[in-house]
Amino acid sequence: MNPQTLYEKLWQAHVVRQETDDTALLYIDRHLVHEVTSPQAFEGLRIARRPLWRVASILATTDHNTPTTDQDVIADPISRLQVSTLDDNCALYGINEFRMGDVRQGIVHVIGPEQGATLPGMTVVCGDSHTSTHGAFAALAMGIGTSEVEHVLATQTLLSRKAKTMQVVVEGALPQGVTAKDVALSIIGHMGTAGGTGYAIEFAGSTIRELSMEGRMTLCNMAIEAGARAGMIAVDDTTIHYLEGRPFAPKDALWTQAVTYWRTLVSDAGAVFDKVVTFNAAAIEPLVTWGTSPEMVVGVNARVPDPLKEADPTKREGIERALQYMNLTANMPISDIVIDKVFIGSCTNSRIEDLRSAAAVLKGRHVAANITQALVVPGSGLVKLAAEAEGLDKIFMAAGFEWRNPGCSMCLGMNEDHLSPGERCASTSNRNFEGRQGPGGRTHLVSPQMAAAAAVAGHFVDVRTLLN
Amino acid sequence: MKKFTTLTGLVAPMDRANVDTDAIIPKQFLKSIRRTGFGPHLFDALRYLDEGQPEQDCSTRPINPDFVLNVARYQGAEILLTRENFGCGSSREHAPWALEDFGIRALIAPSFADIFYNNCFKNGVLPVVLPAAVVEQLFQAVAALPGYRLTIDLEKQTVVTTDGVSHSFAVDEFRKYCLLNGLDEIGLTLRHADDIRAYEVLRAQREPWLFGVSQ
Numbered sequence: 001m002n003p004q005t006l007y008e009k010l011w012q013a014h015v016v017r018q019e020t021d022d023t024a025l026l027y028i029d030r031h032l033v034h035e036v037t038s039p040q041a042f043e044g045l046r047i048a049r050r051p052l053w054r055v056a057s058i059l060a061t062t063d064h065n066t067p068t069t070d071q072d073v074i075a076d077p078i079s080r081l082q083v084s085t086l087d088d089n090c091a092l093y094g095i096n097e098f099r100m101g102d103v104r105q106g107i108v109h110v111i112g113p114e115q116g117a118t119l120p121g122m123t124v125v126c127g128d129s130h131t132s133t134h135g136a137f138a139a140l141a142m143g144i145g146t147s148e149v150e151h152v153l154a155t156q157t158l159l160s161r162k163a164k165t166m167q168v169v170v171e172g173a174l175p176q177g178v179t180a181k182d183v184a185l186s187i188i189g190h191m192g193t194a195g196g197t198g199y200a201i202e203f204a205g206s207t208i209r210e211l212s213m214e215g216r217m218t219l220c221n222m223a224i225e226a227g228a229r230a231g232m233i234a235v236d237d238t239t240i241h242y243l244e245g246r247p248f249a250p251k252d253a254l255w256t257q258a259v260t261y262w263r264t265l266v267s268d269a270g271a272v273f274d275k276v277v278t279f280n281a282a283a284i285e286p287l288v289t290w291g292t293s294p295e296m297v298v299g300v301n302a303r304v305p306d307p308l309k310e311a312d313p314t315k316r317e318g319i320e321r322a323l324q325y326m327n328l329t330a331n332m333p334i335s336d337i338v339i340d341k342v343f344i345g346s347c348t349n350s351r352i353e354d355l356r357s358a359a360a361v362l363k364g365r366h367v368a369a370n371i372t373q374a375l376v377v378p379g380s381g382l383v384k385l386a387a388e389a390e391g392l393d394k395i396f397m398a399a400g401f402e403w404r405n406p407g408c409s410m411c412l413g414m415n416e417d418h419l420s421p422g423e424r425c426a427s428t429s430n431r432n433f434e435g436r437q438g439p440g441g442r443t444h445l446v447s448p449q450m451a452a453a454a455a456v457a458g459h460f461v462d463v464r465t466l467l468n
Numbered sequence: 469m470k471k472f473t474t475l476t477g478l479v480a481p482m483d484r485a486n487v488d489t490d491a492i493i494p495k496q497f498l499k500s501i502r503r504t505g506f507g508p509h510l511f512d513a514l515r516y517l518d519e520g521q522p523e524q525d526c527s528t529r530p531i532n533p534d535f536v537l538n539v540a541r542y543q544g545a546e547i548l549l550t551r552e553n554f555g556c557g558s559s560r561e562h563a564p565w566a567l568e569d570f571g572i573r574a575l576i577a578p579s580f581a582d583i584f585y586n587n588c589f590k591n592g593v594l595p596v597v598l599p600a601a602v603v604e605q606l607f608q609a610v611a612a613l614p615g616y617r618l619t620i621d622l623e624k625q626t627v628v629t630t631d632g633v634s635h636s637f638a639v640d641e642f643r644k645y646c647l648l649n650g651l652d653e654i655g656l657t658l659r660h661a662d663d664i665r666a667y668e669v670l671r672a673q674r675e676p677w678l679f680g681v682s683q
């Protein structure tokens with residue numbers, strides 16, 4: 001047989017029917033559901049009187065609307081209705097749901113892997129673009145819209161077009177103070193937010209092999225910000241060790257059998273990708289986005305770009321508009337950007353390792369006087385407990401951070417946590433679009449360590465100066 | 469699903485690249501549990517000068533006179549002309565719901581973000597990809613001629629100008645078939661229920677842990 005890429009293996013294993021040359025009906029193994037993109041899908045099922053195809057494939061949680069302070073009640077009636085609609089749908093159909101107050105509740109992309117509900121070789125879908133996160137486990141994980149959520153609920157399949165394949169190779173040791181987040185931003189900065197459109201990306205190379213599962217999830221999480229349909233990483237010992245003993249992972253003989261199969265979920269030697277891009281880890285710096293798209297990113301020691309140096313008129317206007325929205329001046333040093341708020345959280349950077357790395361910077365330090373709010377929002381109740389067991393909560397609170405309950409929180413501000421107009425935030429989330437964290441709010445994407453460093457300094461600063 | 473066959477409509481130019489789904493329909497409107505009623509909030513933050521709230525009456529809100537869809541000559545536009553990577557960002561189907569509810573039936577751009585592109589087909593909105601140079605010509609034509617209209621023919625896969633210039637575009641066969649006929653994809657797929665069941669039997673033998681009790 002011809003050598004195959006990981007994507008081709010995953011694709012082939014899930015084809016139920018070939019529809020046309022490049023479109024197939026794919027079987028879906030795991031369906032993750034949250035409150036925002038599901039109500040209309042359940043309603044559609046009821047109107048058409050269709051049952052669920054395989055209820056055991058579904059895991060649901062509430063995350064986008066959940067308050068991060070007191071979780072007993074949601075003040076906003078519209079948010080409350082959306083959450084209770086999910087609760088009701090799950091109760092009606094017998095779906096396994098981690099509700100508010102359940103220690104397993106959290107951001108859908110954090111809890112899937114944490115529970116072992118995301119396994120290698122699976123197709124994973126969710127009505128959420130950051131489903132690409134789960135590709136870190138050599139799963140084919142894709143974000144879908146609400147019509148497709150309904151389609152998967154009713155048929156356990158998805159009509160899908162085969163993507164082109166891209167291998168993104170990162171080689172070498174990451175410098176101190178440089179994290180998976182910086183790798184992700186660096187790749188997006190080079191490729192652009194449409195650079196991965198039409199592709200399924202496999203991340204490979206020695207840098208990737210050295211990353212923990214948390215780091216791999218951060219990277220795959222942001223594959224969507226490069227426009228890719230999916231991001232993925234081959235199975236290795238790190239994958240297997242992470243999964244062993246997780247509640248939904250197979251046990252005993254089935255575990256052994258599964259591991260044998262999972263070990264084959266790598267791209268074969270000699271497999272051909274439609275495109276290969278290579279990065280040198282040693283050249284990656286701690287990064288900060290300055291604009292309103294994740295591709296608008298530079299090193300912390302660089303300056304805000306000058307639109308006059310951009311020849312392409314559409315791009316130049318884009319830079320000008322971004323500078324205006326962000327209230328920044330061309331050529332100013334990134335380290336002169338003074339911030340108001342700090343947010344450590346989101347499906348990109350709210351796992352235990354993220355919290356540890358931020359706490360390491362904050363230990364024995366305090367947020368600067370100009371910081372009006374600094375939030376830590378763990379990705380799940382279990383991450384929160386684990387962090388508390390290590391005493392990380394104490395470090396954060398001593399440094400002046402608020403220690404919150406799990407959810408999406410200020411990543412997109414559907415709950416009470418958001419920016420006010422004009423406020424500037426150092427955020428570990430994944431999108432810096434206009435108004436993303438609140439109307440008129442200004443978002444700078446950074447790693448958890450860089451967010452912690454910015455909190456301490458009150459402006460962006462190279463975290464390496466604090467680590468030595 | 470709504471059919472799309474041919475459309476002759478007024479074109480509105482949105483001269484921006486990377487228009488994201490947060491811009492198309494801001495997050496506060498995602499709290500709705502309905503599929504309809506998003507039209508008044510399409511591009512809410514760009515279209516109005518105040519901050520929009522769900523379930524509010526938009527008729528008395530201060531509008532941004534500079535925003536393209538507020539400009540008199542583009543009232544009633546059914547075709548939105550825009551730049552690269554339209555619809556990037558989240559998977560929210562509220563974005564095509566809002567476009568459709570507003571009255572936009574087709575989009576023309578050099579490229580679209582994957583998930584958004586896909587979501588459009590499920591809602592009777594046709595995203596048309598044309599080469600960047602052609603899109604640039606169309607932008608110039610729209611600016612020059614008030615009342616500029618285009619005809620989009622899905623069957624023939626063409627965009628035709630009023631002076632008869634035709635630009636062809638590519639579209640996936642299966643999506644075209646569903647959109648031309650307004651077909652319910654779930655119903656279509658369920659005709660293959662036996663195939664799905666047969667696949668499950670095979671798969672349960674090969675990867676039995678996926679069908680275990682622990683889930």
Ligand code: SF4
Nearest residue numbers: 130346347408411412
């Ligand atoms: S944390 Fe942010 S990006 Fe992730 S699922 Fe929640 S809202 Fe979406």
